[in-house]
Amino acid sequence: MMLIIRQSVFVMGLFLAPILNASQLVGQAKLYPEVITYDVYRKGEPVGHYTLRFSDITDDRVAAEIEMELTAKVFVFFNYEYRYQAKEVWQNDRLMQLNVKTVSNKKESSVTAVQKSDVLETVDKKGRVHAYPAELMTTHHWYRQILDQRQVLNSITGNMDEISPESVGSALLDARGETVQLDGYRLGGDLDRTVSWYDRDGRWRALEFKAKDGSDIQVIWNGGQLIKETSLAQNRE
Template identity: 35%
Template sequence: MSRWLRFLSVHSALCSLLIALPVNAVEPLKLYGTESVYRVERKGDPIGEYRLRFRPKPDGSFAVEASMQLELKVLGLFRYAFSYRAEELWQEANRLKAMTVFIDDDGDTREWRVERREDGLYRLEGDKQALRLGDQLLTTNHWHPGMPHQTSVLNTLTGDVSRLDVQSLGEEMIQVGERKLTALGYRLGGDLEDTLTWYDSTGRWLGMEFTARDGSRIRVQLQAANELAERGAL
């Protein structure tokens, strides 16, 4: 088999694994363990950390805690800090039950929550009228392997629903610790046009890249962890 045909065969197999993965079959603890840590970089320099924690519930539901802490100095003159915390509660892998979000954007704070009612998911914020968002929505915390196959998602930074027009970018190698992983890349498109995201063949999220308000590119990348290596995931 030629090298080109071998490449096409491997690429097709990886795509099939992700596309065929049943949403209800997603088991976060098997993908990530109880915690997954990501390094955040700007122009190649570390500026913070993104962290996911997974907690199973006795009734079969599970919680996902996402947090991000960023801090940087611009031209050495002033400091910018960003803090983000979110907790998602899932009845099952494709049914979000509730969510809370707190954002501190360099002193400008915002807090809102989502709750499931009979006719779908609603955003509640302060004394504003509850806003219906939809029903079966994944979130932009990115951990769910079904993310690249959505046409709309709950944007956890804005509290709105973002439209997607996902394009596959094919394979590339992603460095995780001392190892390289074969990853499938996607451009989310639509309202998140400049956001790129990567997953491995099991559906594990490896990281993303997007443009900051100052035009610089921000890279979020999975860091090696003992629990992943012990499971043979790397």
């Protein structure tokens, strides 16, 4: 009898092992289409797009490519152009490699990171080398697990930021006739001016932050409108 029980437990273990060892970030990536586009707004006006693309998905590995382009008129006659490109590779929920290129009005900067001997070796935008904790996550918002972090790798600067995420309430995403309930979180700390919105399944749906010039930037799931609690209350009055 004991032999039968042991054999049954062993067989169950074979089936459960892939589930118990499954990568959280692979599971997160599978929530999305292969390519997702977000609309970018500045002061409520459309200024560009943000694209998220997944590839190389296995049981424990996923690659994500991120691109953001925007063109905005600043101070009436001055056009501001910005392009951000990044590729990150995750394995067993650890960042194995990150390459970022940013072009801001023709001024280029780059950030790189790679796993080395249980540290994340990073070269920031000023060319300085850092050895950060191996489990550090980036400030790309497609994974909800960022809300469980207290330190993150700022993918634009290449420096480690302190955060303290907290709820800011709920909102609705009205996208092409579909209404989706969202929960918002202010990242806090060094990223206090950043609020990220997720649906109840954990998909990243929208982002709000302040630009260097103080203007409000929104990144919203393609074709969607972010309706926050204040707007809902005004509509009821």
